[in-house]
Amino acid sequence: MVHGEFWTIKELFVYPNEYIYWSIQIVMYPFMTGLVAGAFVLSSLYHVFGIQQLKGMARFALVFSFALLFAAPMPIVLHLQFPFRGINVFMTPHFTSAIAAFGVVFFTYGAIVASELWFLYRKHFVEVSLRLREKQDKTLVEWFQYLIFCSLTLGSYDVSEEALHRDEKAIKVLAAVGIPVACFLHGYAGFIFGSVKANALWMTPLMPVIFIMSAIVSGIALCMLTYIIAMELKKFLASRKRPVLGGFHSTEEIKGVEVSVIRMTAKYLVFFLVAAISLELLDLIFRGYTAVKSWDVLRSVIYGKDFTSIFLLQYGIGNLVPLILFLLPGLTIRRAVFGVVLVIFGVFMMRWNVVIGGQAFSLSFAGYMHYHLPIIPHDWETFKEGFFGAFGIFVMPFALFWVINKIFPVFAEAPQE
Amino acid sequence: MKNHVFRPLIVFLGIVGLILLARVFLVPKDFGVHERGYMYGWYRKDNEQFWKDFKVKYQGREYCSGCHPANYDVIKKTPHKNIECENCHGPAVDHPEAPPKLALDKSREQCLRCHYPLPYPTSGRSKIRGVDPDTHNPDIECSMCHNPHNPMEGLR
């Protein structure tokens, strides 16, 4: 079978070479990069605009953004027919192609996040490496730790007030510069689709903007969700642990999620959610109004074949219901959790409806292609472009976060800020 | 006291330097901007020669005429004169060295390509005489009765 043939069902008049070539991994890619960009913007809201209630969330969001950053290129790596040739994008980039920007944008963004994290945790690195240096008989693990933390200091051991103050300023600058870069990171993903004139559904100048808005929405939502889960988990584990002999748990240890933090973050979520919905509806209305050549087949896809996917799942469950949940007064943690889960689902469905929806109709405008996601893989291709490949990538950032947390501890009281 | 603030930047520039260095070794020398400019002409020049050197399989009827003059001449006076030998006999490639014998397609489907009647008004197809394959001797090869090299010849 040729690539794409297994999961494509053609109906009516479709060109012979047309298959759904961009399948689940291409849905995952903008989804993951969107989470990256969104998490970063959330963190920057505190560092740049000084919104104090977001302090706890900000550090978490930044570290999580870093964990997401490593998971984000994975969908591409799995999708490419030649993953190892992926470095060709760095070797001979053809900048007339939006995908070629991947190398530059990802790398710059990674540098900014890594640098910002470095400034945030530099004091911690210095403290740990100095402490380990004092220790005479280090175990193997401690030697390893010592090496890592020593090199992470980049040779700078100055933790005076002045140096820390400079660190703070650097963080502010990086966070500010990082916002447009994060927007570019996801804007270029939107441009990848929006600039394809051959695809009637993708071709619109609004695509980059829609992608950015929904990316920020998803990033904020995922950060809220993971933050809530992590804080509640920490509280649970701390309360189970026996306190020091004769003492009590400190407030820090058993403090859970603060409602004020969640409410504040939710306000921003709603703002971007409204923006995203407005742009998407604008695009749809425009298409229907101008009714160009492709409108007949697009209409049959949007209002016919993909009606459930677009209006019920994405707009209904993914946008409208969470909007109502967040706008109703007296937001509770429980309601917030429910809302953000639906939002993340909604953003995923948006990516699905764009990528898969764009390939649901033939270039002939007289035929259709139906996509069925391979669930149980029977070979490497149906695994990497199937449910388990996608799911694996989705959980990857959480696993990475656990590892990265050991170097950049999120929940310890690092009074860097 | 040097400002430690720039250290991450130095690390970053170092990595960029490494990538540029890697380029020197990994990018083929003839990769660059060629005649059509950067937008349409950014490629490895050597590849053009690869495609020019691609093996030719179909040699054309003049190639066949060298050893098979009889069939070559006969068919030229018939309505099948414009059908290439290799359309039915398959690509010559390096025949007779390789393959020594060509795979002749004598199936009914081969003839039906043109001779299944399709009454399409503006198309040349409607001018070709055809048969209903389900009723016209459905279980034997067309060439049992018709000579493809001389289709107007009486029934064999």
Next chain:
Amino acid sequence: MITRRNFLKNTALGLAGAAAAFELIDPKKLMAEEAKDGSKLRWVFLVDTYKCVGCGLCVKACKQENEIPYDANVTRTWVERYVLTKDGVTHADTPKGARDGFTTSKIDLGQGKFKDIKKEDIDKAFFVPKLCNQCDNPPCVQVCPVGATYATPDGVVLVDRTWCIGCGYCIMGCPYGVRFFHPVYHTAEKCNWCYHRISQGMKPACVDACPFGARRIGNIKDPNDPVTKVIMNERVGVLKEEYGTKPQVFYVGLSKEVK
């Protein structure tokens, strides 16, 4: 605190640097320049849809000449059938890309469904061969992130199998649907007008194979080329002109129903 003097100095330096950088990467030099005229060769293709009978011998020849696995459901060239019935409906199909020709009057609707059309219901019907248009402004080349696909000076668009990373952007970028992944090499693949044949004075396999002369190839820069004469002096059309790709396959008898 940054002083005004420092700010101005740094800005000036930055601008100078940017100007120098632009010199090195002069946009005008980088943008596609029309082939400097020294080149006397630009290939063009001519398809006559009146002559095509839908025999599919071109598709079979192409597969064998260009090593596309015979049973794979992809093809560098194909033939489409259009049947317009008196009720105003356009029926179109291309069973296996017409690899085996059209040997039934039933229209292939996909998923094992067929629609029989009676002779008396037909207003007009015809066949349209399609292949890569080797566009003058190829969108597939524009979107390749690594420079694996490119336009030769004589106008043909080729793919470098050693450099293609298999992202599929070029396949998505082609409005005509001529590109696909090669089932064996797994790189992007498409018709290249048998570049190996035309570069040594032969004709593409499909041009030779067609017994009815529906396919022809020529050089638009040669005013005496018979194909050039048809294109310049007779009524010809191109596919999907609105995309601005400047396709170089010209059709005699192109009808409005062609998709």
